[in-house]
Amino acid sequence: MLEITRLSTTQPDFPEALRRLVDWEAADAHRVQEVAAGILADVRKRGDAAVLEYGARFDRLHVDSVRELEIDHAALKSAFDSLPADQREALQVAADRVRAYAERQKVESFSFEEADGTRLGQKVEPLDRVGIYVPGGKAAYPSSVLMNAVPAAVAGVSEIIMMVPAPDGQLAPMVLAAAYLGGVTRAFRIGGAQAVAALAYGTETVPAVDKIVGPGNAYVAEAKRQVFGVVGIDMIAGPSEILVVCDGHTDPEWIAMDLFSQAEHDEDAQAILVCPDPMYLDQVQQAMERLLPGMERSDIIRTSLARRGALICTRDLTEAVDVVNTVAPEHLELSVAEPEKMADSVRHAGAIFLGRHTAEVLGDYVAGPDHVLPTSRTARFASPLGVYDFQKRTSLIQCSPAGAAALGRHASVLARTEGLTAHARSAEYRVEASGRG
Amino acid sequence: MLEITRLSTTQPDFPEALRRLVDWEAADAHRVQEVAAGILADVRKRGDAAVLEYGARFDRLHVDSVRELEIDHAALKSAFDSLPADQREALQVAADRVRAYAERQKVESFSFEEADGTRLGQKVEPLDRVGIYVPGGKAAYPSSVLMNAVPAAVAGVSEIIMMVPAPDGQLAPMVLAAAYLGGVTRAFRIGGAQAVAALAYGTETVPAVDKIVGPGNAYVAEAKRQVFGVVGIDMIAGPSEILVVCDGHTDPEWIAMDLFSQAEHDEDAQAILVCPDPMYLDQVQQAMERLLPGMERSDIIRTSLARRGALICTRDLTEAVDVVNTVAPEHLELSVAEPEKMADSVRHAGAIFLGRHTAEVLGDYVAGPDHVLPTSRTARFASPLGVYDFQKRTSLIQCSPAGAAALGRHASVLARTEGLTAHARSAEYRVEASGRG
Structure with missing residues (x-):
């Protein structure tokens, strides 16, 4: 039955x-919080040494340096080349389709000029360096590698660092092949909250990134929540539904x-x-x-x-x-x-x-659409992982002297109602300059 | 000197x-964490009663019900109507310019059809209900009301709930006027971590929202971090720079x-x-x-x-x-x-x-561009508050029978390498249907 x-x-x-x-709601949320906080603080303080200890403890990976946990980039390509033809083709089709869909999500810069010569705009740029967390453990998911790395690559992120747990050192060749196809630039056999910590704070060997994406277990999710602000994160993933x-x-x-x-x-x-x-x-x-x-x-x-x-x-x-x-x-x-x-x-x-x-x-x-999706009712406010998660915006404001004077008058009025006199004076200098001009 | x-x-x-x-880094981060967690848990459990107690303690606001903390919508309009002409004009110019800029940020849905009839797309929709936090305390900032509310209104959010601390019950008429102009639908004189808690979990009087935006003090920022996942948040604001x-x-x-x-x-x-x-x-x-x-x-x-x-x-x-x-x-x-x-x-x-x-x-x-901006080096990965913060995306996938068969073959190969047999079988049913057809 x-x-x-x-x-x-x-x-x-x-x-x-x-x-x-x-x-x-995770049964032991409080314990997970404390464990994650402990690992984060430890990796932040002791760097590589802490990463090695947690790898030995959780993944039974006994090595002498974090450098030995890094996967050589050539190994990624050779993993791809060694795949059986049907797997290679399936992976290639997946990567191509994910890439084609992602291309349509790109956010573009804009700018426009007003009558008095004032220009406003928004500049859109890729992040510099991101970390992608790929779950391993019970099953290795090559598809998750593509779904995390490809949108970052399409956005134009120049450094994509993959963290993947490798219990007992084992990693599926498909995961490495997917990293090759997806545009991963560096890969480490590091998992758990220690992977999030290394990416957020950096260690002697692992460079600090600007954003961490990708789903993981409860410890990974909690670690991401705790480092939010130090780095960007995509979302806090619950079980799939x-x-x-x-x-x-x-x-x-x-x-x-x-x-x-x-x-x-x-x-x-x-x-x-x-x-x-x-x-x-x-x-x-x-x-x-x-x-x-x-x-x-x-x-x-x-x-x-x-x-x-x-x-x-x-x-x-x-x-x-x-x-x-x-x-x-x-x-x-x-x-x-x-x-x-x-x-x-x-x-x-x-x-x-x-x-x-x-x-x-x-x-x-x-x-083609990304499989990293909002869980646990967060689709009320969150979106699938996409190119936009790897782009950021900067506002551009360039006032002509006439524009600065016109806007400055109103800014001064508003600043004074807020009791911010220096704000008002800063605007008024530009108003006065126009009167003189 | x-x-x-x-x-x-x-x-x-x-x-x-x-x-x-x-x-x-906030000097007393750990204490702030604990205080915020305590207030969140209390408001989640006791609702309105807890909100009232914190209002009495922190803002010296002694009322009998949270309903008395709600600001009547008519009061917003009359505050605007009663402003001196120069303030009314300045606020109107600001609202108009913020709105015009925000209109250019709207993300649009897309969809496209492939050769075999498969359709892919992305549907973009406004959030249902958002909370905006407006700092009060030392100074009331009407400009912050506009900068939070207007992009939400432009996105098409139908319920915009404003929380603003009102120490001793005092609120600047400009703040109310800005709420009117900005499209705020409900407003409460509630501040601090208790405002974040009420918005995240809902109380008897305050409806739960889908996302909370807007900068506040260290307690507000920490409370937002802790409710992230229950609701969306925009960012964790540090001091201005x-x-x-x-x-x-x-x-x-x-x-x-x-x-x-x-x-x-x-x-x-x-x-x-x-x-x-x-x-x-x-x-x-x-x-x-x-x-x-x-x-x-x-x-x-x-x-x-x-x-x-x-x-x-x-x-x-x-x-x-x-x-x-x-x-x-x-x-x-x-x-x-x-x-x-x-x-x-x-x-x-x-x-x-x-x-x-x-x-x-x-x-x-x-x-025109939003003044809610990423602080504390988070511009490495974060963007100004914008219309996109109040929109969310849903992926759309509609395979034709031929498309499902073609994609199903590859999906089956990949699923089997991941050891996910039910995934493979689910795809293969659609492949077999095509063979029969």
Whole structure:
């Protein structure tokens, strides 16, 4: 038997039940905070020596210097060259498509001139140096390398430093190959909060970066939160989620497998199906029971479905969209007859997969849009990782003498209402200059 | 005598001296962390009751309900209508110019179709509800209301909730007038970490928002850091800074006053002048000594110049730009003959003010670009507050059956290298469907 929560929008406590379902707070948040803070302070103080100790402790990596943890750039290329043809091709297609999509996200500088000759503008530039964190551990994810590195490369970042945990020193050749294709300039076998610390503060060997992106475990996420301000960060990632809305006319095995593909990530991953047809929910549940024994990661799938999965019955598809907007899912699959119309009424989601053929997994690897997406309801305010995360803006203001005089009059009035006399005087000098001119 | 640090790039320890000058870390960071965490937890648990208690304790505001802390929307309009004509005009000009500039920053949705009918896109939408924090306390800043609210309104945010501390219940009419002009939909006389908590978690009276923006004191900044993830935040603001590069040919009094205008903000504000001419640095210092006694906020100016101000002599203007790129200043004034050329080589700054007539103060109030800018070297990775801070993106992926089959083949290969069989099977269903079709 497969255990999974069943909810219905007709039950009186549905809003609370839904909120409980999607609420996610790490069980031992306080401990994670303290551990992360300790590692950060230690690496900040002792640099390489601390990084080495944590690598030995957490990844059983015993080396004499952080330099030995750096992966030679030539090794990246040779890893790519040694891949079987189908893997090389798949990786290349993925990189090309991610790059092509990212190119469309580039933010451009602008400037314009006003009648009195005053010019205003905004200069957009790439960051100098960024760190990308790539999860390793239970599974190495070459796709994550591409999804983090490519938008940085497209933005024009000149130094892209990859940190990837290598338990017992092991790293999948695909991860190195992806780093080569993605434009990574330096790579280290360093993971956990110590990787975030090294990137944020710099060590004797690891250069300090300007921004750290990429998802990691709870310690990595907490470390990123704590260094925010010293460096930029992209977001604080929680467990991965999918919400599938189905009208009841997709092959139930497809939907069952789509839910599995999320649930197999880890025990905290969340897979939710929303459908107005209770019979169809039964069919999908039966398909899951039938298919589960054949899955390699059936234990993880079973646990995550039992813990956080749900089959939700709504009165109609309109109500299904209400559920979507409350959940603000990371991944949203619209397995319905008219997905475009439904997508228009979706207010909050990281990525929307439209139509029965658009399995979420296509977006994980090759569709093009980034797979680093806002989790845990943060799609209410956050966006997919993109080129814009690796660009920054500077405002440009160039007043003509006439413009400075005209603006200076108003600035002086406002400054004086705020009690800031030096502000007012600074503006008035330019007003007086114009009177003399 | 006016006390201010003098540095020269020719001194052997210049890099370390410069780093010490610009490094800023709150003296009692740990205490601030604990106090903020306590207030957040309390407001989260007890809602309105906690907000009322902190208001009584910190702002001496004794009322019976949070509803009494809400400012009636009609009061905003009547505050605007009651302003003297010059203030009303100045505020209107500022609002209009900030709005016109913000309009140019809007990010637009895009989508495109590939040869096999697959469509990709990115949908850009405004956030639903945002909170803006407006500093009050020592001085009420109507300009900050505009600079926070207007970009949100331009983005299309439908609910803009303003929090402003009102010590002893006092609020400047200009602040209310600016809220009216800026498009604030609700306003509360609540400040400090409790304002951030109320916005992040919601209370019986204050609705929870999706993002909190705007600078505040150290407690507000720390509270924002701690709620990041529950809601979005813009940045963590440190003290305000200006760096002026001058070629030695601007009236020394103008530059002295421009430095004062930064220093008068508060005792931690930073004002730095960089110039290749040591005689000119002397002239500016003499001008400062002459002008200081006439300033209303001379004590604050004197303290902040002594603590954090500096006059830096460089070998030439090229070296001055190197100093700029190390400091990554919030405000950068280029008081030189060819400011455009110099601006091109500036890599990091929040806003650049080009030319002798473009006093930084013009940007504080009326030029148009936002005055909420990245401080404390964060211009290396962060941008001015803008419309883009109130918009979010959702990726759109709609595969045609042929596209799903083609992409599915590669996705399956990559999924299997990552050991994710359910991912692979989910893709393969769509490949098989195409084979059958």
